[in-house]
Amino acid sequence: GAVVSQHPSWVICKSGTSVKIECRSLDFQATTMFWYRQFPKQSLMLMATSNEGSKATYEQGVEKDKFLINHASLTLSTLTVTSAHPEDSSFYICSAYQGLTDTQYFGPGTRLTVL
């Protein structure tokens, strides 16, 4: 089946630093990937839609200059949290859309803790 990986699975960083999270579709190509954020005991909130070769589309209220998204290839999208602060601590989950099956496949998530 289609597999999506994320790296790292967890990261701890100091306030003010930047953190990059990778999302890879391992056995299929994904022209569209999605980034979600999930706070404890809450649902997944879509942050942005990442399109290969073009700019990401951000949801209302998500700062594009703070959450930089790059979808450089059909199997890789990256999310960079710039100048991270404690309130950015969350579980970040990506998904990759496979057109052949019209299905989104989710990654295992990345736990970000900002001290």
Add this chain to the structure above:
Amino acid sequence: GESVGLHLPTLSVQEGDNSIINCAYSNSASDYFIWYKQESGKGPQFIIDIRSNMDKRQGQRVTVLLNKTVKHLSLQIAATQPGDSAVYFCAEANFGNEKLTFGTGTRLTIIP
């Protein structure tokens, strides 16, 4: 029983009993619905989906019911097992538009 907490409703069910998890969706234009299971510290796992031209769909031990009149979706899990303990989310979309909107989620706890 079922209770609503500050953020996440919870449902406790005896092992072997059937579970019913409910979801009210928001967009009457949505025509594609999916149920996901999320275990602690992991990403969502697809369970079953249904399109708006159906009102019921069955999988292995799971059944999804859709009532478009009241914008209600339910997930029935038969003969629940300890491994079914997780948070369950419904998600809605427009078929052909990949963007998903997730519901609040329900934490299912199986009592041995």
